[in-house]
Amino acid sequence: MPTLFSYCIPVDDGAAPNPFWGICTLVICKPKIRSRANKGDWIVGTGSVKSPIGDVSGRIVYAMKVTQKMTMKEYDAFTAHNLAQKVPDWQNWDIRRRLGDSIYDFSKEPPEQRKSVHNRGNTKTDLNGHFALLSEHFFYFGDQPVPLSPDLMPIVKQGQGHRSTSNAPYFDTFVRWIHNLGFEENTVLGRPQIDLFSDECLVTECANACRVEGEEDLRSENSD
Numbered sequence: 001m002p003t004l005f006s007y008c009i010p011v012d013d014g015a016a017p018n019p020f021w022g023i024c025t026l027v028i029c030k031p032k033i034r035s036r037a038n039k040g041d042w043i044v045g046t047g048s049v050k051s052p053i054g055d056v057s058g059r060i061v062y063a064m065k066v067t068q069k070m071t072m073k074e075y076d077a078f079t080a081h082n083l084a085q086k087v088p089d090w091q092n093w094d095i096r097r098r099l100g101d102s103i104y105d106f107s108k109e110p111p112e113q114r115k116s117v118h119n120r121g122n123t124k125t126d127l128n129g130h131f132a133l134l135s136e137h138f139f140y141f142g143d144q145p146v147p148l149s150p151d152l153m154p155i156v157k158q159g160q161g162h163r164s165t166s167n168a169p170y171f172d173t174f175v176r177w178i179h180n181l182g183f184e185e186n187t188v189l190g191r192p193q194i195d196l197f198s199d200e201c202l203v204t205e206c207a208n209a210c211r212v213e214g215e216e217d218l219r220s221e222n223s224d
Contacts, residue, residue, distance in 0.1 A: 002040040004171045006155040007162035009045040009061050011052060011206055012142060015117045015191030017045065017062055018101040019140035021085045022186060026066045027075060028118055029210050031129030032217050033162055041066045042175065043133065047145045048154050052194040058156055061193070063178050064135035073106040074114035075132035077100065088116040095125040095197055119198060120206050125214025138220050139183055142190030149177055160216040166224045 007030065013021070016029035026034060026043065037043060041119070044063045047056030070078065079086045079102040088100035103116040113123060148156065155161045155170050167174075183189060196202050 001168070002042065003037065003164050004042045004044065004155065004167040004174055005037055005164050006044040006157050006167055007033065007164055008047060008048050008057075008156075008158050010048045010050070010211060012047075012061050012193040013117065013196050013206055014096070014099045014142070015101055015196075016210070017064065017140070018086065018099060019062065019138065019142075019188050020096040020099070021081065021083060022136070023086075024062065024077075024135040024138035024140060024186075025086065025101055025132060026064070027072065027132040028103060028122070028126045028129075029214060030162070030217065031125055031214055034129035034133055034222070036132045036164070037066055037069070037133055042171070043135075043142065044155065044174070046148070049158065053143050056145045056193075058071060058153060059147050059176075060139075060141060061145050062138065062140045062142075063174075064138035066132075066133050067136045068134040070130050070132055070134070071130060072104060072127065073111075075134075076102055076104060076106040076111075083149060088114050090115040094197075098197065099192075105174065110175070114187050117167065117203055118210065119204070121211045122207055122214070123210055128218055129216075136186060139178060139181075140188050140190070142188070144190030145192045152177060156183055160213065161220045162217075163224050 047059040089097040104111040
């Protein structure tokens, strides 16, 4: 039976998840989910009470069915040959290129971090996830989050960590619900909730917040 993972996204910046270029990817942040999720599982990110656009708790920011799982080293090679847009280009005018999540160069030992939305402080938590999750079956709502139906509210996880085992009774209901909304799959239906590049301090602030969240994620004994 596939697993439904759910967690709260404190700041949706377009990097984790990265919904651009036709494939939604989760490669940085959420190390435990990246380690544990497998092909066929669903990952759902719900909104935060303190999101940059206000209280969007109980709403879906994105949902992705994992269609590929590979090591971060394999992802580095994959993006180099098949999805170069996911490799961050910090000087590019297109913010989607700056938000690229293939941020580690595994041709070096140890892997070298490319200029990106993360900094050296994120290296440990990023690499502890070990895997990259890819989806060609996703819905990304960003700053247009969709309210969950009342019967699915138990999957909402506020604060650190994630839900998985306790979501088992809701798996089929969630999959039916998300498909019955009528939205086109694999489409960016909203913008990221925060523009990281509107203020030069935001990139550092978000990277530091992601590091703290990742450290708490790794320390957490209970994933439900």
